[in-house]
Amino acid sequence: MPLFLIGVDDTDSKAGMCTTYVAAVLIERLEKIGVNLAGFPKLIRLNPNCPYKTRGNCGIALPVEVREEQISQAKKITLDTVAELAELRSPTTDPGVVFYKGSKIPQALKDWSLRVVREIVTLEEAEKLAESVGAEVHKFKLGRGVIGALAAIGNTLERDRTYELVAYRVPENRGTPRRVDARSVEEMDRRTFPRTFDNIDPSTGEIRITPHTPCPVLYGIRAEDPEAALEASRMVKVEEPIERYVLFETNQATDEHLVRAKIRDVEPLRSFIVDGRVVGYPKVIPGGHVIFKIEDETGEVDCAAYEPTRQFRSVVKQLVPGDKVRVYGGAKQRRGLPLTINLEKIEVLELMRVRRKLNPICKSCGRRMKSAGRGKGYVCKRCKTKLPPEAAKIVEVPRKVDVGLHAVPPRARRHLSKPPSRELLVKPPPREF
Numbered sequence: 158m159p160l161f162l163i164g165v166d167d168t169d170s171k172a173g174m175c176t177t178y179v180a181a182v183l184i185e186r187l188e189k190i191g192v193n194l195a196g197f198p199k200l201i202r203l204n205p206n207c208p209y210k211t212r213g214n215c216g217i218a219l220p221v222e223v224r225e226e227q228i229s230q231a232k233k234i235t236l237d238t239v240a241e242l243a244e245l246r247s248p249t250t251d252p253g254v255v256f257y258k259g260s261k262i263p264q265a266l267k268d269w270s271l272r273v274v275r276e277i278v279t280l281e282e283a284e285k286l287a288e289s290v291g292a293e294v295h296k297f298k299l300g301r302g303v304i305g306a307l308a309a310i311g312n313t314l315e316r317d318r319t320y321e322l323v324a325y326r327v328p329e330n331r332g333t334p335r336r337v338d339a340r341s342v343e344e345m346d347r348r349t350f351p352r353t354f355d356n357i358d359p360s361t362g363e364i365r366i367t368p369h370t371p372c373p374v375l376y377g378i379r380a381e382d383p384e385a386a387l388e389a390s391r392m393v394k395v396e397e398p399i400e401r402y403v404l405f406e407t408n409q410a411t412d413e414h415l416v417r418a419k420i421r422d423v424e425p426l427r428s429f430i431v432d433g434r435v436v437g438y439p440k441v442i443p444g445g446h447v448i449f450k451i452e453d454e455t456g457e458v459d460c461a462a463y464e465p466t467r468q469f470r471s472v473v474k475q476l477v478p479g480d481k482v483r484v485y486g487g488a489k490q491r492r493g494l495p496l497t498i499n500l501e502k503i504e505v506l507e508l509m510r511v512r513r514k515l516n517p518i519c520k521s522c523g524r525r526m527k528s529a530g531r532g533k534g535y536v537c538k539r540c541k542t543k544l545p546p547e548a549a550k551i552v553e554v555p556r557k558v559d560v561g562l563h564a565v566p567p568r569a570r571r572h573l574s575k576p577p578s579r580e581l582l583v584k585p586p587p588r589e590f
Contacts (some may be wrong), residue, residue, distance in 0.1 A: 159416045161223045164255040164310040165301030166216035172248035178373040180217040181403045183238045192231050195220040197406035201309040202572045203273050206426040206487045213572050253302030256293040257310050263290050266311030273308035274413050276539040278425050283307050289356035317411040322386040324375040332371040336396035340366050351578040352385035355567040360468050365567045412575040421455035428487040435480040447473045460484050466565040475558035481507035501574045502564040508556050517548040523569030
């Protein structure tokens, strides 16, 4: 059978729905007519800086086995499902559906997918690409979801991939508190980490597998391999019915959105990795956010650790001028403010030696002496003993930050950002559809 992929994006709104749930329902409806998956459904996270995103900004793609005589029916089921489930009443929901049939994914689609993960692109570009590769496009309202649908089809996850098992709620429970046993999640994390990750925020004990939105998702478990996801899911205890499960292959936690750059090349609405030296001391601004500046041979840029990153800010506060760092994050420029890299991670590469002058100790009293005035040396306040300026000692101050990688906690981590537990993993390349 020829390769046939169905791409869908932009079906949700802030009030509800989830594009992965549309995929889950679609999988079941296609199976009823004998159209089965030819591999894992793909959940592809797109540019996290995109101003049009709803929440997680993902597109989905379903590789399916379909006979020629089934194609027309499969397309109708897909379009009917999107029309039924998408939040079409929301002014910001503009679904797109793409059908692609061929022997393999063309390079132009692969390149497009990477661009959509890393850049801001236009619907006009997407439609032109679809025409050039022979993809069939269907737009609901403005149809901006065509961009992500094409990107989901084009991402073959050759660079890296993870998995997420998603459990969905029955309709009557959506919008109510999720009833997932916290102790079972803690035990699951203890037994499966690092094969599963970001289940719990260690700084607060907060359970991170359950979202806080009125969407259909009950929980999602992220894993290095399908077996770990399934094993972990069996350990989680819930006190409400589960409508269905789907195991997705995904680019989450891969850092696919990040591009190495010099400071002069950093621009808004994209994500970068930049090496530089710290300029000046970090400053705490209203709201508890920490701002500091780095420089390289091409310029300077502000970096920010925001209040939700919690203890991560403590690392940033310890930086001093001259420290060499590598920063990871998305660039934003708000009106009237300088361009800023919002930190997802920071790698401390080199630490400056910090020294300070220590007043001498009085040999008669054993007490620390005080300054006698600029250039006048030191005096003991008790016995009035005096010593010259050169009596002071220069001592090295221990740094309260370590060389190495420091990341924001799971509660503040972006979907695409690679957690520290994955940094040293070496995985075999995935098969390509």
